[in-house]
Amino acid sequence: GAYPAPLHYHNFPKSVCTSVNEVVCHGIPDLRELQEGDIVNVDVSAILDGWHSDLNETFIVGEVSDEKKALIKATHDSLWKAIDMCKPGTFYRDLGAVITKHVQTHGFSVDKTYCGHGIGEYFHCAPNIPHYAGNKAKYTMKPGHCFTIEPMINMGSWKDTHWPDGWTAVTKDGKPSAQFEHTMLVNETGVEVLTGRLPTSPRLWWEK
Numbered sequence: 001g002a003y004p005a006p007l008h009y010h011n012f013p014k015s016v017c018t019s020v021n022e023v024v025c026h027g028i029p030d031l032r033e034l035q036e037g038d039i040v041n042v043d044v045s046a047i048l049d050g051w052h053s054d055l056n057e058t059f060i061v062g063e064v065s066d067e068k069k070a071l072i073k074a075t076h077d078s079l080w081k082a083i084d085m086c087k088p089g090t091f092y093r094d095l096g097a098v099i100t101k102h103v104q105t106h107g108f109s110v111d112k113t114y115c116g117h118g119i120g121e122y123f124h125c126a127p128n129i130p131h132y133a134g135n136k137a138k139y140t141m142k143p144g145h146c147f148t149i150e151p152m153i154n155m156g157s158w159k160d161t162h163w164p165d166g167w168t169a170v171t172k173d174g175k176p177s178a179q180f181e182h183t184m185l186v187n188e189t190g191v192e193v194l195t196g197r198l199p200t201s202p203r204l205w206w207e208k
Contacts, residue, residue, distance in 0.1 A: 005045035005052055005123050012167060017043035017056075024111055024152050024160050024169040024177045036062035039072060041179045045123065052123050054148045055195040056181040060205055067155065068176055073206055074106040075153040075178040082131075082149050086141060086184055086191035092129050093137040095149060100133035103153050111152040111177065113160050113169065119183055120146045132158070141186045146194075150181030 004015035012028075019027035019041040020034070027041075034040060043056035058072050081102050082095040100110050116129035127139045131151040154160075156175035163170060171177050183194045 002046040002048040005047050005054075006043075009123060016045075017041075019043070019168075019177070019179070021176050022171045022174050024154070024171060025114055025179060026167045026169055028165060028167055034061045037064050037068075038062075039064060039068050039176060039178060043179075043181065047123075050121060052119050052121070053183050053195055054119055054123075054150070054181060055183065056150065056179055058178040058180060068178075069206075070106060071108060071153060071155050071176060072178045074103050074108055075151060076180045076204070078102040078151050078153065079149055079180045079182065082151070083182065083184065083191065083193060086149075086186060088141055088143055088186060088188065090141045091137075092127055092139055092141065093135050096130050096135045096137070097133040099131045099151050103151075109154045109156070109158040111154055111158050111160055114150075114152055116148040116150050116181075118145070118147045141191075143186055143188050145186040146183065148181055148183050150179060152177055152179045 006012045007015045014029045017026050018029045019025055020038055038061040039058055041056055041058040045054045078099040081098045110132040112132045118125040118127055129147060130137055154171050154177045156173040159172040160169050161172050185192045185194055
């Protein structure tokens with residue numbers, strides 16, 4: 001079977017990342033119970049037969065504010081706008097512009113510290129794929145390239161800081177952050193979303 005890629009990766013202590021409310025990414029699961037109105041991102045990464053995959057989604061807990069819902073929906077849609085650009089010849093640096101343009105129209109900001117990445121036999125490898133406009137990412141997409149896109153979108157400022165555990169990244173202003181992620185494989189004509197939803201997958205809350 002598959003093995004959880006985060007477990008003991010650079011001493012990360014758990015098998016998944018759970019990022020609640022103002023946590024941008026790399027939240028460590030703990031004994032805190034989720035509360036009505038929370039949003040929580042669950043980041044699942046697996047190793048199977050020597051190959052890595054990486055996926056995350058942000059969920060709502062009970063009734064949440066309209067502003068949090070708008071943040072989650074804008075984050076999801078910005079990811080798919082970037083995925084729609086993926087094909088041979090696309091510059092990796094151009095993904096950040098389409099993500100930034102979409103979320104800024106909703107009044108949100110793109111975290112600039114963390115980025116998508118190459119993935120395959122290694123959990124993280126080249127290329128680095130920033131999600132913000134004006135980045136200097138190298139390379140163009142070619143058939144066989146496998147990578148993640150995983151925009152972290154903040155309700156307030158893009159700036160982040162860390163908790164003392166050395167892993168948990170949080171928004172500097174304490175406002176909520178949301179994230180969605182897929183793993184992609186570029187083919188001859190476009191891209192295959194390796195972590196895409198199945199026909200049997202639960203619907204997203206705005207699709208119900």
